Amino acid sequence: ERVYSTDERKAIERGAPLLGITVEEALAHLGEGMCDVYLNDVAYWKGIPTVSGTTPSAVIK
Numbered sequence: 371e372r373v374y375s376t377d378e379r380k381a382i383e384r385g386a387p388l389l390g391i392t393v394e395e396a397l398a399h400l401g402e403g404m405c406d407v408y409l410n411d412v413a414y415w416k417g418i419p420t421v422s423g424t425t426p427s428a429v430i431k
Contacts, residue, residue, distance in 0.1 A: 371405045371420055378404070378417060 374382065386396040400419040408414040 371403050373403050 382396050382400070383393050386393045389396070399421075401421040403420045404417050405420060406414055406416045407418055
């Protein structure tokens with residue numbers, strides 16, 4: 371788990387008003403952090419929102 375990079379945070383700040391919501395509302399939906407999920411040696415999902423601290427591995431049963 372990690373915090374948003376400067377570029378990721380700026381993208382949220384630019385995108386939120388376009389959706390008609392505040393940055394705070396966007397972060398409430400996305401969560402305050404994110405994680406990168408490595409699928410194998412060459413493929414990964416970057417920037418998966420944690421949604422209030424829940425990582426994908428925590429919800430897979």
